[in-house]
Amino acid sequence: MAPADIMGRLVHVAKHEELSTPPVVLAYIAKHSGGNVRTALTSLDQAVRAGVGSLDDLTRLRGVSDRGPAMFQVLASGDHARIYAELDDWLLSTANPMEIVSAVVQVAADLLVIRSGGTLPLGGEMLQVRKDLALSVDPERLLPVMKVVWDLKTRIRASDDPGSNVLLALTLISEVLTRGRQQAPQQPAPAPEQTDTQPEQRMSLADLQKP
Numbered sequence: 001m002a003p004a005d006i007m008g009r010l011v012h013v014a015k016h017e018e019l020s021t022p023p024v025v026l027a028y029i030a031k032h033s034g035g036n037v038r039t040a041l042t043s044l045d046q047a048v049r050a051g052v053g054s055l056d057d058l059t060r061l062r063g064v065s066d067r068g069p070a071m072f073q074v075l076a077s078g079d080h081a082r083i084y085a086e087l088d089d090w091l092l093s094t095a096n097p098m099e100i101v102s103a104v105v106q107v108a109a110d111l112l113v114i115r116s117g118g119t120l121p122l123g124g125e126m127l128q129v130r131k132d133l134a135l136s137v138d139p140e141r142l143l144p145v146m147k148v149v150w151d152l153k154t155r156i157r158a159s160d161d162p163g164s165n166v167l168l169a170l171t172l173i174s175e176v177l178t179r180g181r182q183q184a185p186q187q188p189a190p191a192p193e194q195t196d197t198q199p200e201q202r203m204s205l206a207d208l209q210k211p
Contacts, residue, residue, distance in 0.1 A: 068103035
């Protein structure tokens with residue numbers, strides 16, 4: 001079932017049961033239920049029992065870490081040492097390396113929505129960190145980021161090493177985000193100091209004969 005249909009069912013249940021669950025929480029549950037209404041209803045029941053009052057509460061309850069914006073910010077810095085360190089740390093906590101690329105692409109999509117004046121089914125800290133990031137990233141770079149990933153997915157094979165694919169994808173994304181960035185102008189080398197030494201004057205024989 002489509003997330004929109006599941007969302008409608010959750011809204012109906014919440015209204016009928018007089019639940020105060022925020023719509024943003026219902027939307028998140030609907031989107032991450034795998035198209036299964038029963039799974040969505042179970043997640044809603046767990047959220048209500050845990051006293052979830054915001055999306056931040058729900059993600060903490062489900063053990064979800066919102067690492068996409070932090071990775072995106074590192075990629076935009078162009079600091080490859082930090083990029084690869086962040087990647088290595090993330091790879092320690094996931095069995096699917098491509099989820100890292102998917103998270104970065106989702107952040108790019110979120111920033112496009114924010115810059116176009118749209119709304120996201122997010123709230124609290126998750127929404128604020130994206131709003132802050134949207135102000136610091138050139139919107140003209142966001143669509144090319146998504147094109148890079150799409151192009152990469154059409155070229156790689158299922159037998160390829162997923163870790164290497166992620167490394168390549170993040171490197172290319174960083175290149176897109178930092179392309180054309182002006183480097184700090186180099187200071188010209190100081191000119192050699194000028195001395196006021198006068199050329200040596202040769203004395204003529206007539207000068208030597210003067211009293």
